[in-house]
Amino acid sequence: MKNLVNKNNFPIFSGRFKKMVYLDSAATSQKPKEVIAAEKDWYENHNANIHRGAYKLAEEATELFENSRQKVADFISAPSAKSIVFTKGATESINLVAGAWARYNLKKGDTILLTEMEHHANIVPWQLLSKERGFKIKYWPISQAGELIMSNLDELFSGVKFLSLVHISNVLGTVNQIEKIISLAKKKGLVVLVDAAQSVVHLPINVVKMKADFLVFSAHKMLGPTGLGVLYIQPDLFNQMKPYQSGGEMISEVGFKSVKFKKVPWLLEAGTQPLAQVFALNKTIDYINKVGLKNIKEHSRSLTDYAYLKLSEIDGLTIHGPSAKKRLGLISFSTKIIHAHDLATLLDRKNIFIRAGHHCAMPLHEKLNVPATARISFGIYNTKEDVDKFIKELKSILKQWSQPIKKQF
Amino acid sequence: MEPTYKKTILRHYNNPSNKLDLKKPTKVFSGANPFCGDKLEIKVKLDGQKKITDVSWSGDGCVISQSSASIFTDMIKGKKLAQIQKMTSAKLLKELDINLSPARRKCALLPLYTIKETANEEEE
Numbered sequence: 285m286k287n288l289v290n291k292n293n294f295p296i297f298s299g300r301f302k303k304m305v306y307l308d309s310a311a312t313s314q315k316p317k318e319v320i321a322a323e324k325d326w327y328e329n330h331n332a333n334i335h336r337g338a339y340k341l342a343e344e345a346t347e348l349f350e351n352s353r354q355k356v357a358d359f360i361s362a363p364s365a366k367s368i369v370f371t372k373g374a375t376e377s378i379n380l381v382a383g384a385w386a387r388y389n390l391k392k393g394d395t396i397l398l399t400e401m402e403h404h405a406n407i408v409p410w411q412l413l414s415k416e417r418g419f420k421i422k423y424w425p426i427s428q429a430g431e432l433i434m435s436n437l438d439e440l441f442s443g444v445k446f447l448s449l450v451h452i453s454n455v456l457g458t459v460n461q462i463e464k465i466i467s468l469a470k471k472k473g474l475v476v477l478v479d480a481a482q483s484v485v486h487l488p489i490n491v492v493k494m495k496a497d498f499l500v501f502s503a504h505k506m507l508g509p510t511g512l513g514v515l516y517i518q519p520d521l522f523n524q525m526k527p528y529q530s531g532g533e534m535i536s537e538v539g540f541k542s543v544k545f546k547k548v549p550w551l552l553e554a555g556t557q558p559l560a561q562v563f564a565l566n567k568t569i570d571y572i573n574k575v576g577l578k579n580i581k582e583h584s585r586s587l588t589d590y591a592y593l594k595l596s597e598i599d600g601l602t603i604h605g606p607s608a609k610k611r612l613g614l615i616s617f618s619t620k621i622i623h624a625h626d627l628a629t630l631l632d633r634k635n636i637f638i639r640a641g642h643h644c645a646m647p648l649h650e651k652l653n654v655p656a657t658a659r660i661s662f663g664i665y666n667t668k669e670d671v672d673k674f675i676k677e678l679k680s681i682l683k684q685w686s687q688p689i690k691k692q693f
Numbered sequence: 694m695e696p697t698y699k700k701t702i703l704r705h706y707n708n709p710s711n712k713l714d715l716k717k718p719t720k721v722f723s724g725a726n727p728f729c730g731d732k733l734e735i736k737v738k739l740d741g742q743k744k745i746t747d748v749s750w751s752g753d754g755c756v757i758s759q760s761s762a763s764i765f766t767d768m769i770k771g772k773k774l775a776q777i778q779k780m781t782s783a784k785l786l787k788e789l790d791i792n793l794s795p796a797r798r799k800c801a802l803l804p805l806y807t808i809k810e811t812a813n814e815e816e817e
Contacts, residue, residue, distance in 0.1 A: 623755035625729055629697060629797060642730045655730040655753055 285590065285668045288583040289575060293317055294665050305636040305670045310454050310482060310614050310643075310661030313507045322567035323509060326560035333556055335533060349559060352566035353549070359569045360499065361490040362516055369549040370557055373513035374481040375405040377500035378448070380515055380552060381477055382409040384528040385498075386446060389475075392418035394445040397474070399424040399432055399460075400651050401453040404644045406479050410448065424449070426651065430456040430605035432465070441472040449476070451483035455645045455657065456605030457588070457614040459483070466495045475521070481505055485663075486584045486613045488577040491516050507664070508568035509561040515552070522548040529554040580664050584613045587662045587671060591615055594675045598682065604652055614661035616643070622685045624658040627678075634677045696792035698756060705760035710767050715749035720774075724807025728799055731758050733807050735766065743774050750804070757800040761789055765804040778809050 291297040294314045297304070306314060332342040334349045354365040362368060371377045390396070396410050400423050414421050424440060425433050430453070441447075447469050452459050466476050477498040480489055485506040491499050496518065503512040517525065527534060527545060531554040537544040545551050572580070592608035592615055595601060604616045618624060628640035639659040642649045649655065660674060718736035725732045731754035738747040748766045752758070765785060769777045785805050786798070793801055 625755040625797070625800060626698070626757070629794075641728060646730060649730060655732070656755075 285586050287667050288579060288664050289316075291665050291667070295320065297665065301635070303635045305673050307636065307638045307660040307662070307666070307670065307674060309485075309663035309666070310505070310659065311639055312504050312510070313485065313663045314665060315509075316507055316568075316571050318571050319508060319564050319568050322564040323560045326563040330563065331559065334559065335550075345559065348566075349557070349562055352562045355566045355569050356514055359489075359572075360484075360516060361492055363492065364519060366522070366547075366549055367491075367517050367519060369515040369517060369552045370562055371500075371513040371515050372511055372558070373504070374479060374500045374502040375513070377498075377513050377515035378405055378477070378479065379409045380528045381448075381498050381500075382413045384526050384552060385521065385524060386410075386413060386419075387417060388526050389524050390417070390419055390445055393420065395420040395422050395443045397422050397424055397440070397444040397447045397449075399449045400426045401430070401432075401456055401458065401648050402448075402450055402645065403454055403479065403481070404646070405481075406448055406450060406477075407647065423647075426456075426648075429607075430458050431610065432458075432460060434461075437468055441469065441474065444472070444474055447474045447476045448479070450479040450481075452480075452486065452612055452614075453605070453645075453648075454482050454614070455616050455643050455648055455659070457611030457616070458606050459487075459610060459612050462496075463494055470495060482613060485572075485580070487581045491518070497521055503561065503565045503568065506568065507571065509558075509564040512558050512561040512565055517548060525551060527554075528552050531555050533557075575664060581612075583664060584662055587666055587668070588612055588615065590668060591660060591662075591671045591675075594671060598675075598679065600682070600686075604654070604657055614659060616657040616659040618654050618657045619682065621682050624656040627658050627681060630681050631674070631677055634673075636674050636677055638674070697797070699791060702756065702760045702789070702791060705763035706756045709759060709763035711749050711763065711770075712751065713749040714751065715747060718749075722807045722810060724803055724810075726754075726758070726799055726803050728796065729755070731755065731800065731803060733758070733762060733803050735762075735804065735807050737769075737774065737808075739774060745769055745772055745774055745777070754803070755800055757791075757793070757797055758803050761785070761801045762804040764788060769808070774808075780805060780809075 293316050295317055296314050330345055330348055332345040334346040353368045356368045357365040371380055396419055398407060410421055427433050451462050462478060469476050475497045478496045480499050480501045484501040499516040501514050504510040525548050534546055534551050534554040535543055536546050589608045595603055595617055600621055601617055601619045605611055624640035628638050631638055641656050643659060715736040719739040720737050722735045733752035735750045737745050740746050748770055750762045750766050782802050789801055
């Protein structure tokens, strides 16, 4: 297994935490130096507010901002840059769809379909909205193996107007058969939102092929800056969008008693946008394209396969979710020998950073019937050696904790 | 010695005090740690003076939360409930006397928040 990139291109790996084995990229990814430099470059060379100001610096800033919108559109194969709305993260993107689309385009009694493997960000906004507007929520069940149950879809989809589902589960690692699911849902006239927060950094996304109506992701999980997210809107739905937040930038004309709004995407971008971050996202996509998403996918695939194999060889350890080939980028597991939190603390002592808990998916953990799981997740900078170090320490901790208490210390 | 998983802590974890099911409790407190999904239930029996005459607890969780529940329930026996509900986080942490990161403090303090009925808030 070859290393995909030089870890030293990510400054955090040569700084204070030189020795760390970072296995929490599903929470947030580390940043290549190009992205960090881009943010600095914005402030040093390009900073002015956009869509206003008739001077060179502001005009150039506007152009750079709109170029970045085009860059994002190309990245997910969206036919038009107008489909790209900048938000502060995948969470806000979902809240935006709830507040500016579902609120006005679903009727009382309509059913929203979510899956049992959703992140809280794709559950709670719908719960709140449904309470307010009288919508119903139904959950698409998952199998013991952690996959969506694909039988009886006619019954599942009946009465459903809107489906919101995750592409890659942040707990199970399951890669949902998104194209197949959306094409079936479309036959029943459902509008579909795809949460691509985990998938966007592991595999190429093509919104046209996928036929998503909405697709959301965060910049920070894809090697980019924090505080920035993306919402893709399918052009047929532009006219159904109402204002989300209101204020400057999103209007075309304001009188004391009247207001005219701009069109999508600007309608949905009230106030000054995170300009430096959008510029840095542009450079993030350049970086990803340079490495190549096809190579990234292969790298994630081989790390996932390798870690899965190594974990499955350990006695008394349960891996949650499907087999290696049906998942990508992450593995959650638990063991009766030690609680996930204690394990994370002990690995931390060895500079191995993993996630423990319910990973913002409490309903899923209820279904799995485990209070907490431990999770390892990969970024493009991870290596086979990282997995080996983790497995070695994991085995040594499990060995120590399996022994009777008196012998332990 | 490992500063978090020291002997006394592990002894309580492997052989917890008061991890029973008290029959006919006067009051039942439930708490949960939203960070990790740990759940805890503490049952107390009170006398006429609202003094805790007996206590039991149940729950699943990490070494820290489990041993803390064991130690905490030992601490509160014979004390007045109102007095226990005023106990500071610092006092319990001092009693545990282990090295904890801010995130793991929440594990240790779960029994105290449970009885204070403020499971989600850490006092300043």
